[in-house]
Amino acid sequence: MSITGFERAASRLSARAMPDLDDSQRRVIELADDASAAVIGAPGTGKSTTLVEVVADRILSRGWRPEQVLALTLSRTTAASLRDSIALRLEVPTAGPMARTVNSLAFEVVRDAARANDAHAPRLVTGAEQDADIAALLQGHIEEGTGPSWPGALGTEVRGLRHFRTELRELMMRATEYDISTERLRQLGRANDRPEWVAAGDFIDEYLAVVSTTRETQLDSAELARFAVAAIESENPGETVAALRLVVVDDLQEATESTIAILRALAKRGVALIAFGDPDVAVNAFRGGEPDSLGRLATELGVPCQTLVLSTAHRQGPALRALTLAVTSRIGASAAGRQREAAAGAEDAGHPISSIASTTPAREWAAIARELREQHLRRGTAWRDMAVVVRSGAQIPVLARSLAHAEVP
Structure with a gap:
């Protein structure tokens, strides 16, 4: 038996065809090549499906190269799921993953910049490692009776708790994100009668001095983002960033200032950005997330942005849609709100709510x-x-x- 050629099975092609989309989803896909937009949708309105179809449209219909489009997410789990969905939809070879976390992109950018300047490659410190460093420093202060002058409410027992270290780490990262120096933090503490901020400023100074001698090239995620922004804004941002024409972002409502800063730097380079999300489901605000970033995306990025709202909740019947609306109507609008008007696109089950x-x-x-x-x-x-x-x-x-x-x- 001889084989003279290969033909892709028609059934496999149809399995990966474009899914049925509503008019609001198609408007997102039909955006101009250089258009940036915030796409806001209630649960079940097809945000992830639309994101995948935007990527597929640019590559399969408009003829873009895969390296010109990148999907960013805030977590590794979401990135893995989105990476699989895009790969199954495209069925074309790519030079690298089409979906990745923001930290992954930032690390690659900083690593390439370090290599270009003959510097040591950075190392992203894990949360557990940073927690151990902070715990050792705090314990040393307690045993030796030294360190910052913490207020009475934050005595030795409190400072020995993991939850205290977590809050301290979050404060350190937010200060880095917003470029608040330790001296400025102390000034704010005195001006607002927050002695814990003054003490935290002293602690951060000592922490940085210790870390700089033991782990010179280690960076936490906020520090990594700052270096990445500087590299993206430079003349040589690296091959990955230089090739980009479009970045699509999933779950932007969870983004912190670090993520927004990276997106802002990309926008300055002329990269179009399409961000998806729903402020009503934001859960990261206690860690610096900015749920209202979708509603004010143009202001955040400094470029013109359209705001598009997905209109149909495909997974919800009328009863479940009414319950969702009753809950979300009690939440602040976070510079959005129109996504709550989505119509039910499914039938109710026998007993949709019990x-x-x-x-x-x-x-x-x-x-x-x-x-x-x-x-x-x-x-x-x-x-x-x-x-x-x-x-x-x-x-x-x-x-x-x-x-x-x-x-x-």
Whole structure:
């Protein structure tokens, strides 16, 4: 038997064809090559699908090279999922990942800049390493009776807690992001009667002095972003940035000032930016996230930006859509709000919303398990199509054991 050629299966092509899109999604895809935009959509309106289709349109329809388009996310989990979705949709070879985290891009930019200047490559310090450094320094102060003059409410017992170190790390990163020097931090502390800021300024000075002698090239994520911005704004930003024409960003409502600064630097180079998100689902504000960045994207980037709103919640029926609106209407608009007007695009289930009231947690878990089993056995719902969402991660082990005892996987 001889083989004279290959032909791609038609069924495989149709499986990767463009999904059905509504008019609001198509308006995003049809944006001009150099247009920047904020795309705001309620849960289920197809933000991720639209993002993937924007990338596919530029490469498959407009003939762009894969390296001219990049999708950025805020977490590695989301980046991995988005990377797979884009690869399956495109089915074309690429020189590198089409989706990555902001930190990943920043690290590559800084690393390439260091190589170009014959400097040592940077090393991104992990949260655990930074926590250990801070803990050692704080413990040394406690044992030797030295260090900054912390207010009475932040005594030795408090300063020994992991939660205190976490808050201190967050303050250090926010100060770096907003270019607030330790002297400025102390000034703000005195002006606003916040002695803990004064003490934190003294602590940061000592921390930086210690780290600079032991880990000269280590950077935390905020420091990495500052170096990346400087490299992007330079004449030689590296091959990856130099090739870019469009960056699409997922979940911008979770972005901190570090991420916004990197996007701003890219916009200054003429790179178009299309950012997706929903301020109503932001969960990162306590870590410096800026949920209103979508609503004021043009101001943040310093370039003209359109604001587009996705109009149909494809996964929600009328009852569930009404419940979602009842919840989100109690949240501040964060310079947005029109995404809440999305129409329901699905049919309600038999009982779309149920309430379970129990006198004890054990009875609550048992009731939930009974509901899940009923959905699976009587209505044929696959286990993988059901989920239980809890308020805190600390509840997950107890709930998992309770469900396992009730034969719910």
